[in-house]
Amino acid sequence: MGKGLIIGYDLLKDYCRISWRYEDQEEIKDLKLTDSEDPYPVKNSICKKxxxxxxxxxxxxxxxxxxGSGTIVDKVLRLVSMGGHATFEGITYDxxxxxxxxxxxxxxxxxxxxxxxxxxQIVFTVQHLENQVIDAVIRCARSLGIEKKRIHVISHTEAFLHFVLSEKRELWTNMTVLFDLSQEGLNYYSMEVMRGIKPNIAKAERAFLEEGFSPDILDSKAGQRMxxxxMANCVERVLANKTVSSAYLSGxxxxxxxxxGNGFLKILCQRRRVFYIDNLxxxxxxxxxxxxxxxxAALPYSLMCEGRIDVDITVDVIQGVQKRTMILATAGSNWFETKAAFDFIPDDESSLKLTVRKLGETRKTLLxxxxDGFEFPGNKLKRIGAVLAFTSGNSFDITLKDKGFGEFFPASGVTIRRSFVIE
Amino acid sequence: MGRYLLCTKEADSPYEVEELDLRIYSIEELAYLIYYDLDVLPDDFIDERLLTFIEKELKMPEISGKIRRFYTSPQDFDATVIMLLSEVSFFTEQEINEFRDRIVRRRRKSAPERLVMRSDALAKRKRYNSAIRLYRSLLSGPRDGRMNEQFYTNIMMKCAACFGRLCEFDNALEMLFQVYKETGSPEVLKKLYDICILSGKEPDDAVFRRADPNLLAKWQSDYWEREAKARMQVDEHPAMQLFLKSPDHIKESLEAYTEETKDAFRGMLE
Incomplete structure (x- = not known):
């Protein structure tokens, strides 16, 4: 029994799956509330007695x-993303x-x-990284006494990436795919490692398959045939002309x-191994x-997937007597954890210039x-506070605040904010 | 091509520069102070208080350590401040060279001249009382044989100007009268006349009886003209527009203006 627990919560809108392991043991266990046939999905329902x-x-x-001894509310996470509330015995709960x-x-x-x-560590994985849900999940975990630095939220795409990379290398020599079915529909995930470029990149993507279906139709024979x-059509379409080492099914x-699913499995299993994984x-x-x-234990790859930014953002500064390139954002970081703050004094500059470089590319873009709006009493007589924060996987804000120059030239309080979208 | 100077940590507890009633929060501000207000700083500026501030508040022990090694006596002051400026990226090499030249020229000045430079710098920063104290110390102490009478006359004029800024007209008149007695300068007589009018005092017959009446009439006319212009400027001053606004706005603006003026005036009296 190790020093602590590493916990994974797969939070969907209507149910969740929980896995965990002891810090010093490799075996991952899946949590079940009951011993019923499909024990692992736990409905996101809460009942007050x-x-x-x-x-x-x-x-x-x-x-x-x-x-009749209690009142139940279903799909708590869906309620969170809607900013909703529920009333129990006359008391309203967020x-x-x-x-x-x-x-x-x-x-x-x-x-x-x-x-x-x-x-x-406790890591929550969600299908869609929504600000509201991320913030709510983190606050809830903190209210339960877990330190902020130990709480993380990642996308399903990233969780899939980590899962595959933990498997034997032969299973992901080429592309690896996943078909995941939930009440939200059918999602297709693909993952591959891009070699030959520095750094090595492990890339994963998700696509919602429009032609998907609800798991409810599997209750009837006709539904199963459909x-x-x-699935057979989806598999043929998405895997056409692709070399796939392994495939996973989940949900x-x-x-x-x-x-x-004999029909689609026959297609899927051709020249590759196929796995069903509970709690993937x-x-x-x-x-x-x-x-x-x-x-x-960090992976020897930069991760490119939903929830991670795929750009490096830097600015050239003078620190002490030396020129250096200061990194404000690193490709492969979680976008909602990516924030940089620094103070600088512009010398003969009328704007802040940032260099943006996409992962795997040599081309750089200057932003x-x-x-505008800052009044300078003279060159080098203004300290500016800069904050860079991502607002999504491909957009960020820069906020500049006039901090004046001590008591020589007081701050005006003027703030400039610019938003950028990375193409 | 421009550049961005990455700032260091700001101090939680600032360094107080008593001479200027100023608080310093960063190494960049300290460098700025040294560069532009060197004349104001006393010779014992580099002391344990400063070094502790650099080490503990600014978290720059490498710089404070270097200064400790460099500065072994007051004679090391010039080299030490140049070294400090070089350690901070705030000034370019060219600016530091210009500072070096300035400090060399300053060092060539005599002690009384350096004291006058310090007083002038304080007066420029509206620290009038501090400036007056230093001017008076030069005037009341033994005269330096290397300095001529003009040197001391200039000090008296500067002292009088500071008294004038503080509206201490009696003191200003006393100082100017002394200068006039020594020099008989018409420019000084005019200043005496202006201050008399400004302060509502009758021009002293003993001083003005030998002055050309036409000249006195011209001075009076000049004064009235300046006064009329000043009144017009007051009417056009943005502050006067304030009274056209709402009572709440006036109250808020006047409170802010009063605080600002009190701070400034307090500074002049230090």
Whole structure:
């Protein structure tokens, strides 16, 4: 039993999957609330017992609600992304509060199974990186006593990347793909390592397959046949002319694909290995936790995927008596964790010039933020505070604040903000 | 081609420059102070208080360490400040060379001349009382044989100007009268006359009886003309527009203006 836990939460709008491991052990365990046939997905539902400050999850929540002893709210994460709320016995709770209760109760189960409560890293993985959801998840985890530096949010694409890279190399020599089915639909993921360029890049992408289907149709034979046909068409289309080393299936209904999907499996299994993985994204999240926990465990690749920026942003400065290139953003970093702040004094400059270079490319782009609105009492007589923060995977804001020059020339309070989109 | 100077950490507790009632928060401001206000700084400026500030507040022990090694006596002052400016990227090599030349020229001045430069710098920064103290110390102490009478007369004129800025007209008149007694200069007589009018005092017969009445009439006319112009400028001053605004706005603006003026005046009296 190790020093702490590394936990992965795959949070979908209506359910979640949780995996974990001890910090000093490699084996990843999947958390289950029950021993039922499909134990791993935990519905994002929270039930409050009537007249008590007791919150329930899983089957117990539904049972309590069914017997009228409690009130249940489904799809808590969907509620969070809508900024919604729910009322229990006349008291209104924000969606974020309910998410907090949900996390608390699921973590309680995990702590009991693990026999400890020390969290080294907790990584949440979501299909869409929405600011509201990211902030809510982080705040909830913090309210449960977990330090901010130990809380991370990554995309499903990134979790998939980490999962594949942890597998045997022969499985990802060429492209690796994943078909994931959820109530949101069918998503196709692809991953490959781009060699021959410095640094080596591990790239993953996600595409929503419009022709997808709901897992609910698998309840009937006719639905299963339709699902098999749709999958066969998707597989043929997306994998045409591609060399794929391995394929993965995950999500609702995919665990029984051998019963309903003989058609598409026949196509998919040609010259490649195919796996169904329970909790693929949650496991990928746990594996990504390794890289946060231990710098030496960092992957020898720059990651290019949803949630990670694919540019380096730098500015040339004079520090002390030396010229240097200061890095403001590094390709492969999480966009919502990428923030740089520094103070500088412009010498004979009327704008801040930043250099942007895309990962894997040699071409550089120069971006400028003019000092319009700043009044300079003289050259070098203004200290400017600069903050760079990404607002999405391909856009960032630069904010410049006039800090004056001490008591010689007081600050005006003027602020300049510019937004940039990276093409 | 321009450049960006990466700033160092700002101090939580600033360094107080008492002579200027100024607080320094960064190494760049310290460099600026040394470069532009060197004349104001006392010879014992480099002391333990400064070095502790650089080391502990600015978190630059390498610079404070270098200064400790460099500065072994007041004679090392010039070389030390040049070294300090070179360590900070605020000034270019050319600017530091110009500073070096200035400091060499300054060093060639006599002690009284350097003291006058310091007083002038304080007066320029509106630290009038501080400037007056230094001017008076030069006038009241033993005269330096290397300096001629003109030197001391100039000091008295500068001292009088500072008194005038503080509206201490009696002191200003006393100083100017002394200068007039020694030099008989018409320019000084005119200044005496202007201050009399400004302060509402009757021009002293003993001083002005020998003056040309036509000249006195011209001076009076010049004064009235200047006064009329000043009144017009007051009416056009942006501050007067303030009174056309709402009472709340006036109150807020006057409070801010009063604070600003009080601070400035407080500084003049230091």
């Amino acid at each position: 009537k007249g008590e400050d007791t919150w329930l999850i899983g089957g117990e929540a539904y049972q309590t609600a069914l017997f 969606a974020e509060e309910l998410l907090g209760y949900f996390l608390r109760e699921t973590l309680a189960v995990l702590y009991k199974e693990a026999g400890m409560k020390t969290v080294n 699902a098999d046909n749709i 609702l209904g995919m665990n029984t694909s051998m019963q309903w 994204f949650a496991r990928g999240a746990v594996l990504s936790g390794n890289t946060f926990e231990d710098e030496n 400028e933020v003019p000092f």
